[in-house]
Amino acid sequence: GENVEQHPSTLSVQEGDSAVIKCTYSDSASNYFPWYKQELGKGPQLIIDIRSNVGEKKDQRIAVTLNKTAKHFSLHITETQPEDSAVYFCAASINAGKSTFGDGTTLTVKP
Amino acid sequence: SAVISQKPSRDICQRGTSLTIQCQVDSQVTMMFWYRQQPGQSLTLIATANQGSEATYESGFVIDKFPISRPNLTFSTLTVSNMSPEDSSIYLCSVRGPSGGLTDTQYFGPGTRLTVL
Numbered sequence: 001g002e003n004v005e006q007h008p009s010t011l012s013v014q015e016g017d018s019a020v021i022k023c024t025y026s027d028s029a030s031n032y033f034p035w036y037k038q039e040l041g042k043g044p045q046l047i048i049d050i051r052s053n054v055g056e057k058k059d060q061r062i063a064v065t066l067n068k069t070a071k072h073f074s075l076h077i078t079e080t081q082p083e084d085s086a087v088y089f090c091a092a093s094i095n096a097g098k099s100t101f102g103d104g105t106t107l108t109v110k111p
Numbered sequence: 112s113a114v115i116s117q118k119p120s121r122d123i124c125q126r127g128t129s130l131t132i133q134c135q136v137d138s139q140v141t142m143m144f145w146y147r148q149q150p151g152q153s154l155t156l157i158a159t160a161n162q163g164s165e166a167t168y169e170s171g172f173v174i175d176k177f178p179i180s181r182p183n184l185t186f187s188t189l190t191v192s193n194m195s196p197e198d199s200s201i202y203l204c205s206v207r208g209p210s211g212g213l214t215d216t217q218y219f220g221p222g223t224r225l226t227v228l
Contacts, residue, residue, distance in 0.1 A: 034217060043203055043219040044154070046112075089153060096207045096215040098144060098169075101154045 002027040004092050006102025013080050014110050021105045023090035024072040030092040033066060033073045034099070038087045047088075048075070080109045113138055113208040115220035123226045124194055131190045132223045134204030139184035141215070142207035145177070148222070149200045157202075160187040194227045201225070 003026040013019050025033075031052035036044035050057045050064045050073065057064050061080075066073040077084055087106050093099040114137040124130050134143065143160040158166040158179055166179035181187040191198055204220040 032216075036219070041224075043115075043221040046216060046218060049216055091217075093217070096217045097142060098156050098159055099154075099205075099217060100156075103153045 002030060002092055002100040004090060004100045004102045006090050006105060008105060009103065010106045010108075012108045012110065015080060015082060017080055019075075019077045019080055019084070019107055019109075021075045021088055021090070021107075022072060023074070023092075023102050024070075025092040025100075026071065027092070027094075028068075028071065029094055032093050032096045033064070034091050034096075035062075035064060035075045036089045036091065038089065038104075044089060077107075080107075082109050082111050085109045112216075113140060113206050113218045115204055115206060115218060117202075117204055117220040117223050119223060120221065121224040121226075123228060126195050126227055128194055129190055129192045130194065130225060131188050132202055132204075134187045134189070134220055136185045136206050136208075138209060140206040140208040141184075143181060143187045144205040144207075144217075145179060145187070145189045146203040146205055146219075147200045148203060154203065157189070160189075191225065194225075196227045199225055199227045 006023045034049035037047045038044045050066050061078045063076040087104045089104050090102040091099040116135045118133045145157040146154045148154050156169050157172045158168040160179050160181040162181045178190045201222040203222045
């Protein structure tokens, strides 16, 4: 089955700096790669996703890149703010079906 | 996007009892899933809830422990049976939507935080 590895497990940045979280996947059939933000006591919230026919996608301060050949994808957050502090999960699936998740990255943005 | 509600939002239960969690979606969706998130951990898929038929369980999860129902395209229940403290987790309902097509995405409900004493 699919295996997703996520790095780093914790990330601390100064407000205004950029943050990058990386994930690798094992199943070449996976074609849908979402990123979720989970705040304490809440369910995961979809923040951005990318499909295998696209190499990069951007939404304001958030961007995701995908390298299908190397089977890795990354989340980039620019101009970080304290409210970006949360746990971020990457996932991989086929056509947004059942997903395999990475272990999560705890991002702390220091004011 | 799909709006998902879960009931209850949290509960504290005694070992040996059972709890049924409800998941309601505001629109018809093709696929519904149940995930478990143990404290400080990632999300693990329990099963895919199939409308009108038995759920499809992942390795390590069985129907006797986690019976699932999905009577229609907007509603599902997960029961955690004969609970033990190891079942203390957040249980999350998830859906694939909105249309069943290639642009679908996956959304999560707010979760049910279960503590078993």
